[in-house]
Amino acid sequence: MTTLNHTGISHTVFHLLGIPGLEDQHMWISIPFFISYVIALLGNSLLIFIILTKRSLHEPMYLFLCMLAGTDIVLSTITVPQALAIFWFHAGEISLDCCITQVFFVHSTFVCESGILLVMAFDRYIAICYPLRYTTILTNSRIRKIGVALFLRSYGTIFPIIFLLRRLTFCKHNIIPHTCCEHIGLAKYACNDIRVNLWYGFFILMATVVLDVVLIFVSYVLILCAIFRMPSQNARHKALNTCGSHICVIILFYGPGIFTTLTQQFGRHIPPHIHILLANVCILAPPMLNPIIYGIKTKQIQEQVVHMFIRQK
Template identity: 70%
Template sequence: MNMAFANITVISHTYFYLLGIPGLEDQHIWISIPFFAFYIIALLGNSLLIFIVVTDHSLHEPMYIFLCMLAVADIGLSTTAIPKALAIFWFNSGGITLDGCITQLFFIHGIFIVESGILLAMAFDRYIAICYPLRYTTILNSSVIIKLGITSYMRGAVTIFPITFLVKRLTFCKNNLLPHTYCENIGLAKYACESIRVNIWYGIFVILITVVLDIFLIVASYSVILRAIFRMPSQDARQKALQTCGSHICVILLFYIPGIFTFLVQRFGKQIPPHIHILIANVCMLAPPFMNPIIYGIKTKQIKNSIYNLFFQRQK
């Protein structure tokens, strides 16, 4: 009997099927409408933002350069996940190879960490601008900005790269049907035959040293910033400072709240229906790229003026 079991060869799945949103299959076409609309607006909005910052020399300041970096990351984040989701909704085309799945989860998790790093850099920018205004251009010179941007992108790649090996080593013999619109680390690893304890603990470790640390530093920065703002003698100065920080705070909340909720639901929310978790997970892919250009376009006077000049001044 033991010899018989010893001769059994476990065949690992190398091809998977993303099912979309289980329980809402009959609504896929209707769900795809806002997905497609928000994705197109996100692409156009972020592309316009990048174009304006690059071509308008008056916007070649640290705040807008970081915003341009964020727009690039937003395009990457939404493009990594949403086209595949639309293919599932429209054509029932959920097939994906293991290598393709690992590549997708690498970019999704990596870009999420990149965005978190850029938001931290933007908080640092606001801290210097408000607390050390006379040294602003000296501290945040071109060299520092480039280093902060490269560090944000490299950190995302370096911390997520080991996950690709941790997932690649697994043997997937349980199931090859993934109830989701895109591949994610634990969502894929839980279908492995062997223990995924290393995957789980490394995933938590990465979250702690990146996103959780970033949140802590952002909160610390804004506690100092707000204290400095309310100590300003002029009400106009306080109002102007709050307006410059308001856009960034909205973007921070929009980025972190859905992401934290998804992380907690995935690990502890066993009673929450799967389709709710998947919808919230897709909000993380769509909401920040969709809303960030709108928030900065509405709340930032310089960007509004640049957009006006681009579309209306040239027509005169």
């Protein structure tokens, strides 16, 4: 299965440790993991069901929200069950092919969700700055094209990582101190030169997530300028309220990721299990809290949820 030389034979099986240093606490740590996964599945599935079955919600804002809910379900499903298997059954063994597959879906889903948040910012920009042209700009046909473009961007940019990882010889140790596989975390166990992996990973980060953050920031600068030019205080309050839930979701998605990156770069003294826990927060928190935020902040979704449960009773 393994060898420790450069003959071209490498590890084909890896072992995920979960959260190293906290092995005796894995059963307790699994509780928030399990609860967050159940809430993410139920909340996002309910959100998708309500939006797709209510014609009154077949508007661009809710259709983009439906896309966001779908990516949240995928992101949770490809990571949390693996972590729970480690915590509950010590089933951390994973083949190289499965590990690379998980890398592909984790990174592509993350890039896709970032793109959806950018599109949702663009949606709010059009709704507030060009309200009379809103329905003519964001037609159903254009929304479908945007969805396809997001899919192609996320999977197209991450697809080369499969080949960048497959070319490597993993002749170092095969113990991964994490709950899931990720690109550089796997590549660093190779005996080959991984500078191509590092540079391509940096390129993807800059060309997708960082670019999305910059464009979202520019969108909200323009939105705020338009809002503060409104003569009516009620109009300003209503416009800010429509952006509130989206801003919360943006902070929730990018905030933990930025904090995790900073701790990895400058927090050398921070214990490894803290880094792993922070990385898992980036995966656990958005899928669980996004449907709650939109359920609380969006009146139309609130009304549909209440109506559905009252009708069932």
